[in-house]
Amino acid sequence: xxxxxxxxxxxxxxxxxxxxxxxxxxxxxxxxxxxxxxxxxxxxxxxxxxxxxxxxxxxxxxxxxxxxxxxxxxxxxxxxxxxxxxxxxxxxxxxxxxxxxxxxxxxxxxxxxxxxxxxxxxxxxxxxxxxxxxxxxxxxxxxxxxxxxxxxxxxxxxxxxxxxxxxxxxxxxxxxxxxxxxxxxxxxxxxxxxxxxxxxxxxxxxxxxxxxxxx
Amino acid sequence: xxxxxxxxxxxxxxxxxxxxxxxxxxxxxxxxxxxxxxxxxxxxxxxxxxxxxxxxxxxxxxxxxxxxxxxxxxxxxxxxxxxxxxxxxxxxxxxxxxxxxxxxxxxxxxxxxxxxxxxxxxxxxxxxxxx
Numbered sequence: 001x002x003x004x005x006x007x008x009x010x011x012x013x014x015x016x017x018x019x020x021x022x023x024x025x026x027x028x029x030x031x032x033x034x035x036x037x038x039x040x041x042x043x044x045x046x047x048x049x050x051x052x053x054x055x056x057x058x059x060x061x062x063x064x065x066x067x068x069x070x071x072x073x074x075x076x077x078x079x080x081x082x083x084x085x086x087x088x089x090x091x092x093x094x095x096x097x098x099x100x101x102x103x104x105x106x107x108x109x110x111x112x113x114x115x116x117x118x119x120x121x122x123x124x125x126x127x128x129x130x131x132x133x134x135x136x137x138x139x140x141x142x143x144x145x146x147x148x149x150x151x152x153x154x155x156x157x158x159x160x161x162x163x164x165x166x167x168x169x170x171x172x173x174x175x176x177x178x179x180x181x182x183x184x185x186x187x188x189x190x191x192x193x194x195x196x197x198x199x200x201x202x203x204x205x206x207x208x209x210x211x212x213x214x215x
Numbered sequence: 216x217x218x219x220x221x222x223x224x225x226x227x228x229x230x231x232x233x234x235x236x237x238x239x240x241x242x243x244x245x246x247x248x249x250x251x252x253x254x255x256x257x258x259x260x261x262x263x264x265x266x267x268x269x270x271x272x273x274x275x276x277x278x279x280x281x282x283x284x285x286x287x288x289x290x291x292x293x294x295x296x297x298x299x300x301x302x303x304x305x306x307x308x309x310x311x312x313x314x315x316x317x318x319x320x321x322x323x324x325x326x327x328x329x330x331x332x333x334x335x336x337x338x339x340x341x342x343x344x345x346x
Contacts, residue, residue, distance in 0.1 A: 035327060053262055058258050061258065061294070069295050071295075071331060072302075072321065074261055074264055074299070103330070103331045104329070
């Protein structure tokens, strides 16, 4: 009885991993065919100053593994700072043609961190990271994609929650961050992977470098 | 606990199909694709840099250079931006030749970066000319 129940539960969990939500309208994205993406330092709507860095440090992986060239995020942040843009808010105000002129990227990725850190609840505390993203074509100014995703530390116990993307990333990245203050870092990584990896139901379409690698 | 063995036996025929179908259920989700890039320490190095821990720049540079050698040995590809990040760390350390070398490596590996890299190289030249 117990075995059967376990198997049944596992089967449901496995199938849930493949579950689909209604697909996004990707007409504009597919027509624009961006190849290179410029990620601006994320807006931080949380009280934790590390949120911007943690998200920016991990955003290249889902985008690049989905087949896009991602402009070097740290170098881009430095260039913007040296040109008088001190905060992500300033940077998000720069006009699309100007960004295109300086960086030559096809599209820009605007991120907002909505939640980052511990949430203390009655039964147990949980570390939650929520992010929103908007991809805008720098050639036309048109919005190509929007999305949002969250991840929580409480998901760590169930490996099926990691999904294929999670397993891939686990194999890819050396986790050196383990101090208590950095507990949100891996959770932020899972949130951005869930948000942007191609192949997930709400993710972005595969980019040209992914197709090139396959053929 | 008593009789648990006796309880399990009659259920076997029904549960067997589930056991047999499990590989197919898993196959439906397919194996993780081979990653395009070798990420290693790139993300954690970015995080340390973005937190403003400039004292760790030298240590970060060394780690990433070792990683790049490993990437080359395995005939893998470094992720987009890693050479650019190294160029930034080297310029913070005052090593402009190494910085330029990595900017050129980023451009060679990823021609999409050409416009930006050329701009940075032109600016670096101007700064060197005025010094």
